[in-house]
Amino acid sequence: MAPKRARVYYAREANATTIQALAAEVIAKRTKRHLDELERSNYSAPNTLLTGEDAEEGHGRGRARQTISDKRTLNIPGTSPAAKKKKTTHNVRTALVYRKTLAELIDESKIANLPPDDPTYLRAAAPPSAYPPRMLCTVCGYWGHYKCRRCSMAYCDQNCESVHAETRCEKRVM
Amino acid sequence: MPTVLLDNGASSIKAGIVKLQQEPPRIIPNAVARSKGDKKTYFGHEIARCNDYSELHYRLPFEKGYLVDWDAQKAVWDGIFSDEVFGIDTTSSSLLITEPYFNLPNIQEVYDQFVFEEYEFESYYRCTPASMIPYGTLFSQADLPPAECIVVIDSGFSFTHIVPIMNGEIVWTAVKRLDVGGKLLTNQLKELSSFRQWNMMEETYIINDVKESCCYVSTNFKEDLETCRADPKRNPIVQEYILPDLSTNRKGRVRQPDDILTDTDQILVMNNERFTVPELIFHPDDIGLNQAGLAATVAFSISLLPSDLQGMFWANIGLIGGNAKFAGFRDRLMSELQTLAPVDCEVVIYECDDPITEAYRAAFSFVNTPGFESHVVTRAEYAESGSNASRKKFHDWKHRESEKEKLKEAPKPKGKQREEDRSQAVNKISRTRSKPTTVTAPSRRR
Ligand SMILES: [Zn+2]
Numbered sequence: 001m002a003p004k005r006a007r008v009y010y011a012r013e014a015n016a017t018t019i020q021a022l023a024a025e026v027i028a029k030r031t032k033r034h035l036d037e038l039e040r041s042n043y044s045a046p047n048t049l050l051t052g053e054d055a056e057e058g059h060g061r062g063r064a065r066q067t068i069s070d071k072r073t074l075n076i077p078g079t080s081p082a083a084k085k086k087k088t089t090h091n092v093r094t095a096l097v098y099r100k101t102l103a104e105l106i107d108e109s110k111i112a113n114l115p116p117d118d119p120t121y122l123r124a125a126a127p128p129s130a131y132p133p134r135m136l137c138t139v140c141g142y143w144g145h146y147k148c149r150r151c152s153m154a155y156c157d158q159n160c161e162s163v164h165a166e167t168r169c170e171k172r173v174m
Numbered sequence: 175m176p177t178v179l180l181d182n183g184a185s186s187i188k189a190g191i192v193k194l195q196q197e198p199p200r201i202i203p204n205a206v207a208r209s210k211g212d213k214k215t216y217f218g219h220e221i222a223r224c225n226d227y228s229e230l231h232y233r234l235p236f237e238k239g240y241l242v243d244w245d246a247q248k249a250v251w252d253g254i255f256s257d258e259v260f261g262i263d264t265t266s267s268s269l270l271i272t273e274p275y276f277n278l279p280n281i282q283e284v285y286d287q288f289v290f291e292e293y294e295f296e297s298y299y300r301c302t303p304a305s306m307i308p309y310g311t312l313f314s315q316a317d318l319p320p321a322e323c324i325v326v327i328d329s330g331f332s333f334t335h336i337v338p339i340m341n342g343e344i345v346w347t348a349v350k351r352l353d354v355g356g357k358l359l360t361n362q363l364k365e366l367s368s369f370r371q372w373n374m375m376e377e378t379y380i381i382n383d384v385k386e387s388c389c390y391v392s393t394n395f396k397e398d399l400e401t402c403r404a405d406p407k408r409n410p411i412v413q414e415y416i417l418p419d420l421s422t423n424r425k426g427r428v429r430q431p432d433d434i435l436t437d438t439d440q441i442l443v444m445n446n447e448r449f450t451v452p453e454l455i456f457h458p459d460d461i462g463l464n465q466a467g468l469a470a471t472v473a474f475s476i477s478l479l480p481s482d483l484q485g486m487f488w489a490n491i492g493l494i495g496g497n498a499k500f501a502g503f504r505d506r507l508m509s510e511l512q513t514l515a516p517v518d519c520e521v522v523i524y525e526c527d528d529p530i531t532e533a534y535r536a537a538f539s540f541v542n543t544p545g546f547e548s549h550v551v552t553r554a555e556y557a558e559s560g561s562n563a564s565r566k567k568f569h570d571w572k573h574r575e576s577e578k579e580k581l582k583e584a585p586k587p588k589g590k591q592r593e594e595d596r597s598q599a600v601n602k603i604s605r606t607r608s609k610p611t612t613v614t615a616p617s618r619r620r
């Protein structure tokens with residue numbers, strides 16, 4: 001299917017509320033949400049209903065579900081349970097049927113309780129940058145020397161400012 | 175007994191069977207994909223057969239770099255072991271499989287369970303990709319012994335790790351992770367393209383190809399930004415990517431000067447998107463991720479190593495992982511590292527022909543070293559003591575204490591030549607490389 005013009009996707013109706021800067025924590029939340037979105041395997045437009053198996057982010061906590069790996073007809077040599085499609089052990093069955101999120105697994109692993117100088121996933125993250133972040137225009141990517149008074153996203157000139165105001169500006173409190 | 179080799183990445187599995195002669199691995203997408211076009215589901219190796227890659231919906235076994243969806247993973251693995259790919263009897267084979275850095279112990283147990291309970295491999299070895307690099311040729315130099323202190327930068331799909339290795343063992347206390355990988359870059363490009371031009375939010379496959387075809391790491395960000403600003407339509411950087419035409423089955427490609435466009439061709443203009451996207455590896459703060467960039471993180475990692483050895487680490491930095499394929503990656507890293515390294519330290523960066531398969535090739539050599547059998551856990555050992563067997567044998571991040579002890583101990587005779595060489599080498603480390611030891615070096619690849 002041919003790609004469609006995109007602007008409509010992000011367009012938001014002009015909102016007549018008075019100009020009010022978003023609180024720092026709201027902006028931090030917005031950044032966090034954006035970073036989470038960049039982690040996703042698929043994008044689904046807001047308000048689109050995700051259907052069953054396809055909803056990667058939609059699995060309930062430890063909820064049993066339909067498996068896909070046992071629905072295939074493959075010829076694997078040998079006598080393993082995978083080859084014979086039987087005798088799957090309890091351990092394997094559990095892993096197949098109950099999917100846990102990474103957050104749940106980290107919790108369950110108790111790596112947070114290891115001695116403070118032990119290296120773990122939780123302690124291996126790169127240190128914060130020593131410099132203040134540079135600002136790039138959120139519309140065109142050029143230097144963003146100005147910040148939106150409402151939502152503090154950066155822009156470079158009047159042209160990008162108006163595109164920002166029409167499309168991306170977070171006028172509403174989230 | 176044949177050994178199956180799986181460099182089991184979050185984006186692709188580099189897979190092969192170890193024989194005497196090395197062959198390039200099969201690259202198999204580690205995903206289950208549903209095509210909205212033909213409404214079919216494709217598992218792993220089958221994705222290559224899919225012609226309708228518009229709105230491919232992916233289900234990935236990995237989440238943020240860790241294996242969480244075992245159903246999807248088994249579906250992909252089953253295909254690899256079946257006669258559609260290797261047709262191998264797992265019950266009479268050995269397996270080497272890679273796992274992510276800092277893999278969680280509870281996830282590791284599930285690896286053990288699948289390997290021994292579901293596939294019933296005879297034996298297996300589980301390790302991180304970087305730990306294999308000393309067995310490969312990334313750092314090889316004619317007439318010089320293998321470097322004792324190296325830093326492997328593994329910039330993959332889920333994230334980028336800086337992994338210092340001393341005498342073949344990872345120094346886990348200095349391993350650092352930058353939460354920027356190929357997936358984030360593709361998603362960032364999706365967003366920029368969709369906001370600025372065409373809605374590409376569902377087109378992971380296409381945008382990934384745009385990224386691989388057009389993106390590069392800038393070695394002069396300021397200048398390139400000005401170049402793109404001055405004339406967004408005509409400048410030395412701007413490229414046009416002709417989006418694929420699925421009705422005629424034509425693939426997407428970068429427009430060449432002699433390309434004549436037809437009415438139906440759709441163009442995605444790639445201007446500063448070409449370099450502002452990979453820039454995130456060097457400037458995560460550009461999207462608000464509060465982490466130092468790659469160069470600063472490398473410097474930080476090296477600063478955590480023994481001070482008298484840091485010079486050796488600066489001089490032995492190697493690049494693996496798909497992002498190392500971006501043009502300009504090495505040069506940009508080099509120029510930034512040179513400003514960060516102490517004045518008396520030489521910075522040397524090693525590259526390889528194919529950073530995606532380097533860990534596979536190194537692992538291939540490792541399997542062919544005489545000592546390989548001593549590293550594996552056997553099915554019998556697993557039957558006897560379960561995952562305790564692998565906890566005892568596989569040297570991962572949890573083994574730090576025992577490694578420390580080993581470093582303190584005087585070398586003592588061991589059954590395996592490689593081990594012996596390694597422990598002896600501990601006492602030989604100096605700023606210059608010591609004379610050649612009889613390490614069972616793998617044969618040269620090229
Ligand atoms: Zn702008």
Ligand SMILES: [Zn+2]
Pocket residue numbers: 148149150151152153164165168169170171
């Ligand atoms: Zn705004």
